[in-house]
Amino acid sequence: MDFPTSLIQLLNAVQYGLLLFLIASGLTLIFGIMGIINLAHGSFYMLGAYLAFSLTEGLGSLWLALPVGVVLSVLFGLALEWLVIKRLYARDHLYQVLLTYGLILVFEELRSILWGDEVHGVKVPEVLAASISLTENLNYPVYRLAMSAVCLVLALGLWWVIRRTRLGMIIRAGSVNRDMVQSLGIDITLVYRIVFAAGVALAAFAGMLAAPTSSVFPGMGNQVLIICFVVVVIGGIGSVQGALVGAILIGLVDTFGKVLTLEVAGFQLLPQLSGVTVYLLMAVILLWRPEGLFGSHD
Amino acid sequence: MPNDLYHDIKGAKRRELIKAAAAAGLLAAGGGLSTLAPAQSAKVKVGLMLPYTGTFAQLGVAIANGFKLAVDEQGKSLGREIEYVTLDDESDPPKGADRANQLVTRDKVDVLVGTVHSGVQMGIVKIVRESGVLHIIPNAGVEAATGQLCAPNIFRTSFANGQPAYPMGKVVADRGLKNVVTLAWRYGAGEESVAGFKDSFLKGGGKIVKELWLPFPNVEFQSLLTEIASLKPDAVFVFFAGGGAAKFLTDWKAAGLKGRIPLFGTGFLTEGVLEAVGDAAEGIETTLHYGDGIDTPKNRAFRLAYAKTFKLQPDVYAVQGYDAGLLFAAGMKAVKGDVSKKKEMIAAMRVASIDSPRGKMTMSKAHNPIHDMYLRKVVGKENRVTGVAMKALDYPPSGTCKMPA
Numbered sequence: 198m199d200f201p202t203s204l205i206q207l208l209n210a211v212q213y214g215l216l217l218f219l220i221a222s223g224l225t226l227i228f229g230i231m232g233i234i235n236l237a238h239g240s241f242y243m244l245g246a247y248l249a250f251s252l253t254e255g256l257g258s259l260w261l262a263l264p265v266g267v268v269l270s271v272l273f274g275l276a277l278e279w280l281v282i283k284r285l286y287a288r289d290h291l292y293q294v295l296l297t298y299g300l301i302l303v304f305e306e307l308r309s310i311l312w313g314d315e316v317h318g319v320k321v322p323e324v325l326a327a328s329i330s331l332t333e334n335l336n337y338p339v340y341r342l343a344m345s346a347v348c349l350v351l352a353l354g355l356w357w358v359i360r361r362t363r364l365g366m367i368i369r370a371g372s373v374n375r376d377m378v379q380s381l382g383i384d385i386t387l388v389y390r391i392v393f394a395a396g397v398a399l400a401a402f403a404g405m406l407a408a409p410t411s412s413v414f415p416g417m418g419n420q421v422l423i424i425c426f427v428v429v430v431i432g433g434i435g436s437v438q439g440a441l442v443g444a445i446l447i448g449l450v451d452t453f454g455k456v457l458t459l460e461v462a463g464f465q466l467l468p469q470l471s472g473v474t475v476y477l478l479m480a481v482i483l484l485w486r487p488e489g490l491f492g493s494h495d
Numbered sequence: 496m497p498n499d500l501y502h503d504i505k506g507a508k509r510r511e512l513i514k515a516a517a518a519a520g521l522l523a524a525g526g527g528l529s530t531l532a533p534a535q536s537a538k539v540k541v542g543l544m545l546p547y548t549g550t551f552a553q554l555g556v557a558i559a560n561g562f563k564l565a566v567d568e569q570g571k572s573l574g575r576e577i578e579y580v581t582l583d584d585e586s587d588p589p590k591g592a593d594r595a596n597q598l599v600t601r602d603k604v605d606v607l608v609g610t611v612h613s614g615v616q617m618g619i620v621k622i623v624r625e626s627g628v629l630h631i632i633p634n635a636g637v638e639a640a641t642g643q644l645c646a647p648n649i650f651r652t653s654f655a656n657g658q659p660a661y662p663m664g665k666v667v668a669d670r671g672l673k674n675v676v677t678l679a680w681r682y683g684a685g686e687e688s689v690a691g692f693k694d695s696f697l698k699g700g701g702k703i704v705k706e707l708w709l710p711f712p713n714v715e716f717q718s719l720l721t722e723i724a725s726l727k728p729d730a731v732f733v734f735f736a737g738g739g740a741a742k743f744l745t746d747w748k749a750a751g752l753k754g755r756i757p758l759f760g761t762g763f764l765t766e767g768v769l770e771a772v773g774d775a776a777e778g779i780e781t782t783l784h785y786g787d788g789i790d791t792p793k794n795r796a797f798r799l800a801y802a803k804t805f806k807l808q809p810d811v812y813a814v815q816g817y818d819a820g821l822l823f824a825a826g827m828k829a830v831k832g833d834v835s836k837k838k839e840m841i842a843a844m845r846v847a848s849i850d851s852p853r854g855k856m857t858m859s860k861a862h863n864p865i866h867d868m869y870l871r872k873v874v875g876k877e878n879r880v881t882g883v884a885m886k887a888l889d890y891p892p893s894g895t896c897k898m899p900a
Contacts, residue, residue: 202725209717306548314552316741318771321749328751335724336751341717411714412745412771414738415550420712452718455709472681472710 198456205331206452212341214448215348216407220421221428221440222355223399229435230372230392233285234293237300238425239418241397245270245404246413247308250317259322259409266405267398274397278390286375286389301419308415317413344406351399355437368392372435427479433492442490450478538578539827539834541566542598544609544619545633547583550737551611553767555583558633558816560805562608565820568800573824574832580604584615591618599626605834606631608819611812613637613656613683620644629826629837633819634812638687638891641863645896647841650862652818652849654784656684657691657891659761662868662884663732663782664692667759668699672729676704678719679734680711688734688761691890696732704728714742720750731756736763741771748775762786762871762878766811769876776873784864785811785853786871786880797852809852818851822858825849855887861896865889 198206224238248269252262281300285293321340328336359365371378371385379385404418411417428447432439454474459467467474482490543562545555559581566577580602584594591614598604599622606629610616616635623630623646630649632640636656640649667675675696679685685708693703704726707719723731731752735743740763747753753775762783765776797817801809809817822844829843830836849856856866870884 198722199725202721205721206718209721213715213717309548309552314550316738316768316771318741318745318773320773328749330751332724334727334751334755335721336749338749340749410742410745410749412738412741412768414741416712417738420714451715455707455718456722468708471708472713 201332205335205337206456207449208337210448210452211445212345212448213452214445215345215352216403217421217424217428217447218441218444219348219351219403219406220400221425221432221444222352222437223396223403224425225429225432225435225437225440226392226399227396228429230368231286231389232372233282233393234290234297235282235396236294236297236422237304238396238400239420239422240301240304241270241274241400241418242404242407242421243308243416243418244273244304245401245406246319246408246411246417247312247317247404248401249405249408250319250413251312253319259319259405263402263405267402270398270401271394273401274394275390277397278393282393283386283389304418305415314415319408319413321409338410340409344410347406351402352437352441359437364388364391424475427475429489431479431482431489433489435493436489436491439489439491446478447475450474538576539573539606539832540578540580540602540604541823542580542582542602542604542607542609544582544584544594544598544607546586546611547581549586551586554611554634554812557807557810557812558608558611558819560801560807561809561813561816561818562633562820562823564801564804565817565824569820569824569827573827574830575827575834584610584612586610586612586615588612588614588618591615592621593618595619595622599623599628605629606823608633608823610635616640620649623648627837629834629840631819631822633815636687637683638895641859641861641893642891642895645861645893645898647862647899648837650822650844650858652822652856652864653815655863655891656687657694658863658888659763659783659868660688660691660732660734661695661890662870662888663759663761664694664696664701665699666780666782666870666884667730667732668696668701672701672757674702674704674729675732676707676723676726676728676730677732678707678709678723680713680739681708682711684736685711685734689732692732712739714739716743716746717750720746720752723756724750724752728756731758733758733760733764735760737767740764740766741768744768744772744775744779762811765871765873765878769873769878777875779873780881781871781873781878782868782884783811783871783878784866784868785814786869787877788879789853789869791852791854793850794852814852818849818853818856818864821849821851822847857887859889859893860898861893862898863889863893 220242227233227235248266249262252265253259256262325340325343328338331337367383367388371388375385428440428443432443454471455468457467543559545558546552547555582594582598595618598607607623608631609619611634613635616637620640627648632651634653636654638655641651641655677689679689758779760781762781765779765781769776798809801813825847826840826844830839845858854867856864859865865887867883868885868888869880870882871878872881
């Protein structure tokens, strides 16, 4: 691989990593702060993509679809927390896994009823439809670069809210000791509801953002769910910085694992085993730091 | 009070029961009604084990529609009435064998038609090999089903995975495109497709520069597209289908490779995704056993009848289901509906010449279709047939199939 190609691959890796971060950040928030293992997180990603498809058709542009979609997914998250998720706080992880797995099935079926099983596409907005020429025969779509920029801004924004605002302080305190925060006169139920809705909105927003480049199809959420759990586990549960670092690491390993050739003693390891590199990375990191890169020690 | 109510209901129920029993006794005494109908006029049971939910739901519905249309068109000539037993296989491989077994032992189907997913198919093949129940595969392309695991009672009306890819190797080689990169999902269908392509492409003097793979059903293509751009091959052959295919075509265009490097694939690359990808697929050529604009009376009649009956346009899956129905009908006619004569039925199906919407189709020694493979080109929202890439293709060679007599 020559030098310019390596640089482009690096760009691919970071770009993929940032999108993963956007999806995984909601998962790590819900998991780390509320203690809920939310298997239905991928479904929110899918919901976002289908919302982008329908709203873009209905409203005429992705620019209008994005804010409307975010508002709808926040409302959806609030309703879901109030209807279902709040019953899980006092319960064992097993109940959470069962219930959120059930939600996956419900959402898939609803998707099939509402939108059908066809594959759909969402048009890239005019302004971002151009592409930059990188080599003599490779272009880089401007939309992908814009996606990365949005992900970076959101990462910064999340860090600021959690580390620098009063709400962030309450959220962090609530994740450590729910009862104590409550006895200090803070409505923790409301805080949890907000966090859950934010998590849903983050995943749905990622789906909306990815829709023009990924097309919109059944089961698309399940593909990202597993990789997002890997991101969260590598980064350390509940840590937003961890999710960012973990996502970029996975972007790197996934990208280069597919295209590098590595032979050991005549046996081809890469790209033959490119399907498992990500999980190998997770195993190695967990052996070294069982709590994840940025996980707390408790 | 609640107790009284409970007793009232119980009492009412008991009275109903006594009445019903008395009625049954009268009927039994009367005799006539309890005699069973003679076996010959009982309906023939066809088990449709297909995906009716999940990603492949549309394919399952298209196949079932096609099969029923064919059977309805044949009408009384089948000799017996048909009864369907429908089972959703959910494209879930671990449950494949159990579900097939349920149709065979509990529902006692005379013919088992299914399925789409190759993993589920392997479960069905196991059961029909053990039980000897007549079996028609309307889609799944897993080569073993008409290869190492072939059996007299197993027929296929779709394709073996390598079959649609094999002609494309020749097409690409004939155009003088020598250095080719292949890219596919690393799973059964992807590997068998690439093998089929390579088979004829290498024979034609071509060279594979690099085989690129990604895990199924991963759709993160960006790094592989970068790799392809830096390898600068004369052409690229890919195997993707469904949502993954739509994403691939969009990414291929966005990376600026469209128009710079010729892209080829099997027909699944551009089936059912043309609405979703806009102009990203325009001009792409694929090979498959069906396409738009096959101008034969049979195809026109089929498309009209299908559209009228189901208010849907038929696709390649509907054709495969329809042909499964025609093949079944050929067997039924040979024994005048007496499905107990399985040997004669199989013998008739083996030599049947099916007048399919795709053209003429016959069965190979391994019971896999021998049919023309079309070269198609995406024009607007159509996969327009531009020619025949290979006439009457029998592939893969039946060598791996040791068919018991």
